[in-house]
Amino acid sequence: MRRLLLFGGLVFILVILGPIFVNGLNPSLNDDVLGLIVFKADVQDPHGKLASWNEEDDSPCNWDGVKCNPRSNRVSELVLDGFSLSGKLGRGLLQLKFLRRLSLAKNNLTGSLSLNLSQLSNLRTVDLSENGLSGPIPIDFFQQCGSLRSLSLAKNKFSGQIPTSLSSCSMLATMNISSNQFSGQLPAEIWSLYGLRSLDLSDNFLEGEIPMGIEGLSALRAINLHKNKFVGEIPDGIGGCMLLRSIDLSENSLSGGLPSSMQKLSFCNDLSLQSNAFTGNIPDWIGEIRSLEALDLSDNTFSGQLPTSIGQLRSLKLLNISTNSFLGVLPESMNGCVNLLVLDISHNSFSGNIPSWVFRLGLQQLIFSENRLVGSMENAFAASTENSRQKLVALDISHNTLSGEIPSAIGYFSSLQILNLSKNSLVAGIPSNIGELKLLDILDLSENQLNGSIPSEIGGVASLDKLILEKNFLTGDIPTSIGDCSMLTYLSLSQNDLTGPVPEAIAKLTYLQYVDLSSNKLTGTLPRELANLGRLLSFNISHNQLQGELPAGAFFNTISPSSVSGNPALCGAPVNRTCPIVLPKPIVLNPNSSDSAPGSIPTNFGHEKKILSISALIAIGAAVVIVVGVIAITVLNLRVRSSASRSAAALTFSGADDFSHSPSTDANSGKLVIFSGDPDFSTGTHALLNKDCELGRGGFGAVYRTVLKDGRSVAIKKLTVSSLVKSQDDFEREVKKLGEARHSNLVTLEGYYWTSSLQLLIYEFVSGGNLYKLLHEESGGNYLSWNERFNIILGTAKSLACLHQMNIIHYNLKSSNILIDGSGEPKLADYGLARLLPMLDRYVLSSKIQSALGYMAPEFACKTVKITEKCDVYGFGVLILEIVTGKRPVEYMEDDVVVLCDMVRGALEEGRVEECLDGRVQGKFPAEEAIPVMKLGLICTSRVPSNRPDMAEVVNILELIRCPSGSQDELG
Structure with missing residues (x-):
């Protein structure tokens, strides 16, 4: 209580009597203590970072995050970066009259910038970046900021226009207000900050033209206007900022050509103009900017040929001119770019052969995709040096018109991680030494004319993530060594002439997500071990010659029918073809032989061999x-x-x-x-x-x-x-x-x-009849509303969850066993009657509940699978689909039998799920509830019991799906 009274008194003195206190007495150290304690009161400190801040201390100089001037013992720096503080910026900070540096970056502070920090006349640095501060900057925020040297408000939620009063900060050297929501035009007053060295306005909503007058910023080293909405041309005055080292004008809507004044920027290291609407040729003077290390002109409308002067950029490390309209051949002079590491000329119209010098430069990334390059790669590969082969990490020459074979020298590029030669006209086989590329992540040789078999050495590439060999003429078996590519997530071998079985080794690839083996000549049965691939999202084996039953697993229970079509001997639910039941051999006795073994077929019966x-x-x-x-x-x-x-x-x-x-x-x-x-x-x-x-x-x-x-x-x-x-x-x-x-x-x-x-x-x-009659025999337009249907689903789920909690299995769940009482509430009947039988013989049991056709879980037909509560979950899933669609679990047509689960699953995969909703009340169905409920029904009807949720989880899911009560009356 004493501390509380003392603290209350301090706040009162600071807020009410502060000016009197300060003017009437000599400066006291308690001014800083009071200010910081009030600041602490306005924030939350979940990790106790401010625990050392004690209001009873005479001085705050030993507090965490606080630094004092050793001469005056007044607070000069407050640095609380990454303290996880939340709350607002309180007025206590205004008491720190000698503060020079305020840094509260990387916290969770919110609210507006209501404080007028310009009252702190000694402030040199303000860093409020990476918080949640919002709202516009107050007009008077910058009116008295003559001492401010560095300002960072980056990565907040500030909005509105940049105040023109910013020009008052005449000493400002660094300004970063990036990653906010500032809008409107860039005020021309910003060019009056003659001491500005770094300006970052990126990632906002600034628009209009870049104002004239930038040449006045003679000290400017870096300007970043990335990701705004600027239009028009680059101001010609930019050449007056001759100390510029970094220019980023990317991701705007700037147009026109490059102003000739830019050739004066001899100190420029980084020029990023990508993703704009620039036109014209690259001027010859580009070679005069000798300090350039990164030049990115990608995603514009530049055209013409590359100037030979580009070879003068000996410091150049990155050249990206992709996605333009360049044509012709790459100038031979580019072999002078001896420090080049990344060369991306993709998505242009370059022609001719691959120049041999590209493999001598020691590039790390070489991206030539989607051009008009022709001829063989052999000469270019032969020109490579051992040093250059060890540096190349990514090679992409896809989507050209290359011919000839894949050079065997490819095996010497030991650092390759990406190799993409797809969509060319390459012939012959895949080099066996491809297995030497131990670091390869992506191998794409698709859409060529490759033949021969997939080399078994592919198993040596243990790091492989994606293997894409589709649309070639490959033959032979899929090598079992592919099982050694343990990191594989994407495997596409479709549209080849592969034969033999799907190797069991594929089941070892536990990270597999996408598999496409379609349109080959594969035979045999699918390995059951494939069911263990828990990350599978797609497995396409359509149009082969496979046979037998699909693996029983979480993914294969819901596989798309289109992924298994075109295999006449394949069976299972997805292909709508029942697998033959394996029955024990009937006992056939030979009456002419007393020693015939049971189960044998008589060899001589009635003077004739009859089998x-x-x-x-x-x-x-x-x-x-x-x-x-x-x-x-x-x-x-x-x-x-x-x-x-x-x-x-x-x-x-x-x-x-x-x-x-x-x-x-x-x-x-x-x-x-x-x-x-x-x-x-x-x-x-x-x-x-x-x-x-x-x-x-x-x-x-x-x-x-x-x-x-x-x-x-x-x-x-x-x-x-x-x-x-x-x-x-x-x-x-x-x-x-x-x-x-x-x-x-x-x-x-x-x-x-x-x-x-x-x-x-x-x-x-229970007087209200049963659900079956309400769904399928009701007439006169008195159909169940969505509200009533959802309540029946939820009530039934709760009753089953109650039974399962008591270890009681219903065994006979169906709509005729859901009774409706006088108030419309569902009541589950006939539960647990199978417990009265001396043993749970599933054949006796199934004969007793044969009227539940369509609700019975698949394990009833399998002696080796235990009957558990998950059988009820399956039946409940069918019941969900029956209630939502208004259709019976099994519908008998003139020449077909429609199983409800299969119908809904197929509609979901084809994007037609809304067509399954009961048309009698379809206009009143809320899709945001009905569709998730149907998906829940499909999950509950998984063929594998372990993949079905338990009923307690089902209840939780249904309660999450339920819309807010305010909208329910309308749906009823």
């Missing part, structure tokens, strides 16, 4: 299975009906006393358990045998409605799987667990009834 075809065997086997199944089901139904009639009769006539809570299970009584309350159940027993009260039938039994004595309706499911249910103890244990599942979106299980021949489940009664 059954595979299709005949499958047909016979299927017929036998069907006949046995029909007989078994008939017998089972007769038993169930007989026992159910007896038990129902006993239930109906024995009265309420028979539903005691005792464990008695004799033939004339049963065990009734109600989980909450003890209603009189007897009045509803007539419903068990009354067809008029039947609500529906499913795989596990029929459901009836009955009314209790208290007037409450309940739904009773009479199980018709009595011969399959567990023992009474196991049955009761499982039912009680289901009874513990309580959620507003679950149909509540209220109790059960047990006898050895009859089992009943008692549920709450």
Whole structure:
């Protein structure tokens, strides 16, 4: 409290009594303490960088970031660069009357520049760069800045025009206001700052012409107007700034030619004029600027031939004249540019052969792409020296008309990282010593006339990132050594004549993202190991002769059909061709031989050798299975009906006393358990045998409605799987667990009834019908709105998440098991009934829930894959698509079967996803919700269980997709 009162008093003295205090007393060190403490109060210091600032100190000279004049002991420098401070610039700084340097760069300060720092008459340096300061510069900010030498406001969010009062800063030597949002024209007053050495106005929105008068800045060393909106010509007066070393006028809309006065800039090292609209020839006097080290004229409209005088630029290290309209041949005089490291003449119309001198200069980058160069590369490569070969890092001569072979000398350029010879007319094979280029990142030899095989030595280029050999005449197998290119992310071998299989070694390339092997003659099956390529974005194997099933993996489950088309023997969902099921061999006994091995085909039967075809065997086997199944089901139904009639009769006539809570299970009584309350159940027993009260039938039994004595309706499911249910103890244990599942979106299980021949489940009664009828049987235009559909999806997701949290799997998710209550809320029914079976035999189970066709996860058909909660996730994904599209999971057309998941996935890949929305309410669908929901449905229906999210994650995603509540009423 004492510190708080003391601090409050100090602030009061500073703000209210400051002038009196200063004028009435001798200068005190406390002035600086007070100013800095008030500054500290206006900022946040998350890392405690200002912890040493203590208001009880007599002097701030030992505080972090503070430096004092040793003679006066007054603060002369405040340097808090990179302290992570946030907040605003407070008025406390104005108390530092002897401050010469203020540097607050690389912090998070925000707000406007409200302080008039010109009141600090001793300021020499101000650096507020790399913060979040915004707004216009106050008009009077520069009115009293005669002492200011350096100003940096770079990389903030300042806007508005540059104040003309800037001319008051007559001593300013360095000005950097780059990377802001300044607009308007450049004030001509800026040229009156005769002491200016460096001016950086780049990356703003300044416009108009560059004002005349720049020649007055005789001390100017560097000017940067990069990335603005300047128009017109370069002022001729620029030649008067004869000390200029760096000129950057790039990325504007400047036009015209280069002013002749520029030849006076003999000290200029860096001239960047790229990305403008300059025209005309490069003048001969360019060779007079002997100090030039970097000349960038790219992306303009210069034309004509290069002047021979360019060879006089012996200091030149970078020459970029790309994307212009230059023509002719490169002048031989350029071999005088002995220090040249980067030469880019791409995107022009240069002609002739590749000059031999280019490989003698010791270049690091040689970019000649998209010109009209002709002839062989052999002579130019032969002229290279050992020194030059070791320096070259990038060689791009693509998109010309080169002919002949790729010189074998290419293997000697040991430092090459980029080699692009694509889009020429090169012939013969790929040199085997290409494997000597150990540092190569990109190899592009596409669109030539290369033949022969891909050399196995390619595996020696372990650093290779992109290998592009498409559109050639390459033959033979894809070398297995390609698996040694462990860094490969991009592989394109399409449109060649490659044969043989896709090598399993490709599966070792774990960084692969893009693979194109299309339009070859590849054969065999795809290695299953390809499914392990977790970074794949595209894998095109179309138009080959591949066969068999696609690998089962995250990417291949959703691969585009166009990426696998044109392979008649390939099977799987993407090609809409079912893979043949591998069945065990049928047992065929030879009646003429007692020692025939099971499974063998008789060699002599009826005096004739008869061999059954595979299709005949499958047909016979299927017929036998069907006949046995029909007989078994008939017998089972007769038993169930007989026992159910007896038990129902006993239930109906024995009265309420028979539903005691005792464990008695004799033939004339049963065990009734109600989980909450003890209603009189007897009045509803007539419903068990009354067809008029039947609500529906499913795989596990029929459901009836009955009314209790208290007037409450309940739904009773009479199980018709009595011969399959567990023992009474196991049955009761499982039912009680289901009874513990309580959620507003679950149909509540209220109790059960047990006898050895009859089992009943008692549920709450839900009056609104089921989702299937609302989606597919509703008429009269009373269709579900998007709001209602989304709420059903979200409510169902929450109910499944609740079940999964209790380790209960639904197993039978479908739209007919989503009931709608009187308030429109979804309630999930029939959950967990498979737990009542003695074992989760997936074939028995699938026969019981065969009405859920289209919702069943692929693992139901595979004995080796465990049935988990991810089966429910798959069914839920199908349910999402059904709700959004209004289509059934499987639609049977006249001559086709349409699977909903495949239809939506194909539409998404082709950009037609909005066509899938239910047309009955399409005008009211918010695309920002409906499309992400459909994509979520596709993710949930991944063929690989591990790739599906769990239901808790699904709920979170749906809640993130939900639009703000303000827009929902309109959509309802």
